[in-house]
Amino acid sequence: MSIWINESTKVLVQGITGSQGKFHSTRMVDYGTEIVGGVTPGKGGQVVKLPSRAIPVFDTMLEAVSSTGAEASVIYVPARFAAAAIIEAADAFHGGKNGRGLVICITEGIPILDMVRANSHIEKMPGVRLIGPNCPGIISPGDSGGCKIGIMPGYIHSKGRIGIISKSGTLTYEAVAQTMSVGEGQTTCVGIGGDPVNGTGFIDCLSAFEQDPDTAAVVMIGEIGGNAEEEAASWAKDNFTKPLVGFVAGATAPPGKRMGHAGAIISGGKGTAEEKFSAFQEAGIYIARDPSKIGEALLRALVDAGLREP
Amino acid sequence: MNIHEFQAKGMFRDSGIRVQDGVHCTSVDQALSAYDLLGSEIVAVKSQIHAGGRGKGKLYSLDSGNLVMEGGVKIAFSRGEVESYASSILGHRLVTKQTGPSGKIVKNLYVESGCEIEHEYYLALLVDREKGTLLIMASTEGGVDIEEVAESNPESIHKIWTDPIGDLNASDASNLGKALGLDGQTLSGFCDMISNLVSLFVEKDCSMIEVNPLVRTSDGEMLALDAKLSFDENASFRHPWRADLRDLSEESEVEVRANEHGLSYVDLDGNIGCLVNGAGLAMATMDVIKLYGGEPANFLDIGGGADSDSITAAFGIILEDQRLEGILVNIFGGIIRCDMVARSIIAASEETELHVPLVVRFSGTNHQEGREILESSDLNVETVSTLAEAGEAIVGVIGRSNK
Numbered sequence: 001m002s003i004w005i006n007e008s009t010k011v012l013v014q015g016i017t018g019s020q021g022k023f024h025s026t027r028m029v030d031y032g033t034e035i036v037g038g039v040t041p042g043k044g045g046q047v048v049k050l051p052s053r054a055i056p057v058f059d060t061m062l063e064a065v066s067s068t069g070a071e072a073s074v075i076y077v078p079a080r081f082a083a084a085a086i087i088e089a090a091d092a093f094h095g096g097k098n099g100r101g102l103v104i105c106i107t108e109g110i111p112i113l114d115m116v117r118a119n120s121h122i123e124k125m126p127g128v129r130l131i132g133p134n135c136p137g138i139i140s141p142g143d144s145g146g147c148k149i150g151i152m153p154g155y156i157h158s159k160g161r162i163g164i165i166s167k168s169g170t171l172t173y174e175a176v177a178q179t180m181s182v183g184e185g186q187t188t189c190v191g192i193g194g195d196p197v198n199g200t201g202f203i204d205c206l207s208a209f210e211q212d213p214d215t216a217a218v219v220m221i222g223e224i225g226g227n228a229e230e231e232a233a234s235w236a237k238d239n240f241t242k243p244l245v246g247f248v249a250g251a252t253a254p255p256g257k258r259m260g261h262a263g264a265i266i267s268g269g270k271g272t273a274e275e276k277f278s279a280f281q282e283a284g285i286y287i288a289r290d291p292s293k294i295g296e297a298l299l300r301a302l303v304d305a306g307l308r309e310p
Numbered sequence: 311m312n313i314h315e316f317q318a319k320g321m322f323r324d325s326g327i328r329v330q331d332g333v334h335c336t337s338v339d340q341a342l343s344a345y346d347l348l349g350s351e352i353v354a355v356k357s358q359i360h361a362g363g364r365g366k367g368k369l370y371s372l373d374s375g376n377l378v379m380e381g382g383v384k385i386a387f388s389r390g391e392v393e394s395y396a397s398s399i400l401g402h403r404l405v406t407k408q409t410g411p412s413g414k415i416v417k418n419l420y421v422e423s424g425c426e427i428e429h430e431y432y433l434a435l436l437v438d439r440e441k442g443t444l445l446i447m448a449s450t451e452g453g454v455d456i457e458e459v460a461e462s463n464p465e466s467i468h469k470i471w472t473d474p475i476g477d478l479n480a481s482d483a484s485n486l487g488k489a490l491g492l493d494g495q496t497l498s499g500f501c502d503m504i505s506n507l508v509s510l511f512v513e514k515d516c517s518m519i520e521v522n523p524l525v526r527t528s529d530g531e532m533l534a535l536d537a538k539l540s541f542d543e544n545a546s547f548r549h550p551w552r553a554d555l556r557d558l559s560e561e562s563e564v565e566v567r568a569n570e571h572g573l574s575y576v577d578l579d580g581n582i583g584c585l586v587n588g589a590g591l592a593m594a595t596m597d598v599i600k601l602y603g604g605e606p607a608n609f610l611d612i613g614g615g616a617d618s619d620s621i622t623a624a625f626g627i628i629l630e631d632q633r634l635e636g637i638l639v640n641i642f643g644g645i646i647r648c649d650m651v652a653r654s655i656i657a658a659s660e661e662t663e664l665h666v667p668l669v670v671r672f673s674g675t676n677h678q679e680g681r682e683i684l685e686s687s688d689l690n691v692e693t694v695s696t697l698a699e700a701g702e703a704i705v706g707v708i709g710r711s712n713k
Contacts, residue, residue: 023645079544079547080547080548109544110544111515111542111544111545111548112437112515112517112542112544112545113437113474113512113515113542113545114545115442116437116442116443116444116473116474117474117475119442120442120443120473120475136644151614151644151645152644153643153644153674153675156674166590167590168588168589168590168591169588169590169591169614169644170586170587170588170590170591170642170644171588171590171591171593171594172590173642173644173673173674174591174594174642174673174697177642177673177674181696194589194590196437196439197437197439197442221590223589223590223593224593225439226439226440227440228439228440231440247594249590249591249593249594249597250593250596250597251597251600252578252593252596252597252599252600252606253576253593253596253609254576254578256408257576257609258576259574259576259589259592259593259609260574260588260589260590260592260593260609260611261589261590262544263439264589264590264593268456268457268460269457273597289601290597290598290601290698291594291597291598291697292598292696292697292698292700292701293698
């Protein structure tokens with residue numbers, strides 16, 4: 001099992017005719033993702049030929065959702081159009097047959113007020129979940145292949161019992177590699193993104209992993225800026241019963257400087273790695289202060305919980 | 311992107327937000343003409359740099375390094391004082407709490423009419439990350455560092471939130487003003503001001519507006535005595551006019567140059583250069599260096615679209631650092647292939663002299679090919695496969711070269 005997606009999830013690609021869209025669609029299909037259509041305004045009726053499959057293109061998300069019965073959509077459109085694409089996807093799912101859908105936005109560099117508007121639009125749609133933006137996407141490895149919606153390298157993952165949540169892209173891959181190095185695979189890995197205003201947060205993911213019977217433990221990767229990690233820690237303390245491992249990137253970051261991600265900034269002395277590690281510790285979360293020891297911390301957590309032999 | 315106070319006040323004026331009359335100057339002569347033009351006996355002579363704490367800052371001579379004057383914002387009571395303050399400010403190095411010890415050279419000055427201040431407040435607009443909406447924050451304690459107020463007197467800080475799509479709720483605005491103890495004409499002046507500030511924030515895609523202090527004058531007017539404004543750079547595509555407001559001399563030259571190559575770079579104080587793909591992994595790499603006993607010289611994310619040219623540029627930028635003693639490359643290949651990075655490293659070493667030891671960690675896509683390419687090259691390079699090995703190797707190699 002997994003959270004939010006599985007091997008049969010039907011996926012649309014917004015921006016499929018662009019170079020990014022086509023490149024990643026090919027890799028998603030190769031991994032086993034069930035891509036049922038693409039959307040590019042003005043290119044409806046065309047077909048995108050991927051090496052292993054031909055994908056129909058629609059003009060609008062509304063047509064695409066009603067023709068294909070898609071349950072998820074991934075957005076590879078440029079930043080200036082991305083918030084509109086999110087809203088279009090949300091409307092199409094919300095107005096669709098079951099009123100539900102998952103919108104995954106990979107795009108980096110969306111204006112913050114655009115995201116504020118997109119979020120406040122989606123808030124009124126209980127069946128619609130946004131992941132991202134500025135994220136690697138979401139992946140659930142299967143027995144063979146699996147469902148990969150995003151840009152992560154599929155082959156580094158393997159089906160297992162660990163959930164992974166992260167604000168970062170390549171650092172998520174690092175966490176995946178380290179769980180693999182201690183002999184553990186993943187149920188689902190969710191990249192929530194490094195923007196200051198985003199969709200799904202740590203708590204949404206923790207809550208879903210808590211409900212998922214196949215997830216035995218979770219690794220949570222935060223970074224400096226904001227207080228999402230602190231809020232997640234305080235929620236987890238009362239509501240999360242599985243072993244939880246946490247790391248926060250940016251202990252060496254200077255204050256007032258944006259570290260690559262729009263949201264990764266210590267402002268007014270707030271949002272430091274130290275505050276976040278302390279919050280984790282206070283909530284009984286296993287912490288890895290050293291990012292090269294995330295795997296070791298996971299192993300320790302599993303052993304303590306009686307889920308692995310010492 | 312930050313702009314100067316005089317530019318922010320120009321935008322305030324255009325948006326109907328009350329500010330005093332003032333003139334932007336770049337010479338002492340201009341400052342004197344500004345004084346004559348303003349016709350106000352008392353004026354403020356204000357250093358214009360992109361950093362706070364100007365009032366308590368110190369000005370130093372560029373040549374001798376000697377202290378020239380204390381305070382980067384001065385109240386002048388005569389033409390003579392304007393001349394003296396302007397000459398002590400312009401062309402000198404202003405060091406404040408926010409500039410760091412190297413300070414900023416002051417090239418711009420703002421001469422502004424004085425006013426009778428009854429009380430100083432604090433006002434700021436920013437995006438509340440957790441609530442995902444616009445936050446308006448005000449305090450009865452103005453003219454001081456808001457972080458200190460948050461520590462010493464948090465109950466003096468009042469907040470309201472507003473949706474940037476709709477209009478500001480009039481009763482929220484009025485309640486905020488009442489919380490500051492305002493009433494009558496002063497209260498309605500305050501409400502107009504924040505309503506105009508919200509419009510300005512949304513229309514111009516700001517990321518922060520800070521008015522510290524916001525003042526109540528003796529005749530009951532609310533006036534923005536200072537103005538600090540930053541733009542959300544992600545929205546620059548729809549505001550081409552911003553280019554005219556940008557003062558590149560206020561930005562780190564090397565960070566601007568890195569940006570032009572699609573690199574995200576932040577200069578740090580250590581001696582180990584880093585070149586990493588991904589912001590989170592780049593921060594984690596710095597953390598690992600520190601935990602293994604080293605000091606990172608920089609943060610550098612080459613981004614998902616890196617190619618041979620941008621990697622060569624990245625090496626060039628890292629190698630400019632005089633303190634550099636080693637470089638750690640940490641690549642977790644996804645879209646970026648490790649073999650491409652390996653070839654780019656070799657190409658970069660041919661263009662720029664690689665005078666320090668290099669440790670390369672490859673993982674993910676084509677890591678094996680990447681390692682083989684480097685190992686069969688003439689480069690002084692150690693290749694490793696995990697983050698822990700990378701930390702050990704780079705700190706070890708520097709330790710050895712120092713012995």
